[in-house]
Amino acid sequence: MFAEVMIFTRKxxxxxxxxxIVICLQNSGFVKGHNEQPLGVSQTILILLIxxxxxxxxxxxxxxxxxxxxxxxHKILIDEINNIKxxxxxxxxx
Numbered sequence: 001m002f003a004e005v006m007i008f009t010r011k012x013x014x015x016x017x018x019x020x021i022v023i024c025l026q027n028s029g030f031v032k033g034h035n036e037q038p039l040g041v042s043q044t045i046l047i048l049l050i051x052x053x054x055x056x057x058x059x060x061x062x063x064x065x066x067x068x069x070x071x072x073x074h075k076i077l078i079d080e081i082n083n084i085k086x087x088x089x090x091x092x093x094x
Contacts, residue, residue: 002084017052024048 028044030037069077 002088021048 024044025041028038028040030041030044
């Protein structure tokens with residue numbers, strides 16, 4: 001179950017990102033099938049690459065500040081992950 005939720009979350013976030021990029025490119029004047037695109041399209045792609053990278057790095061850093069991990073909490077986390085894996089194996093056998 002855990003793996004399925006993670007796969008769904010990953011695919012949903014990828015679909016959302018693609019949709020957002022397509023909307024941005026359309027608004028910048030992108031024309032499908034043309035060999036040459038307006039200058040605004042190239043600038044939009046560059047801005048998307050820079051801004052999205054900085055945004056994701058900043059978001060990951062801020063989330064990591066909230067997640068306090070030490071030896072005790074690491075052991076708890078690993079134990080819970082192992083419990084979930086055991087439950088998944090039991091469900092697959094049934």
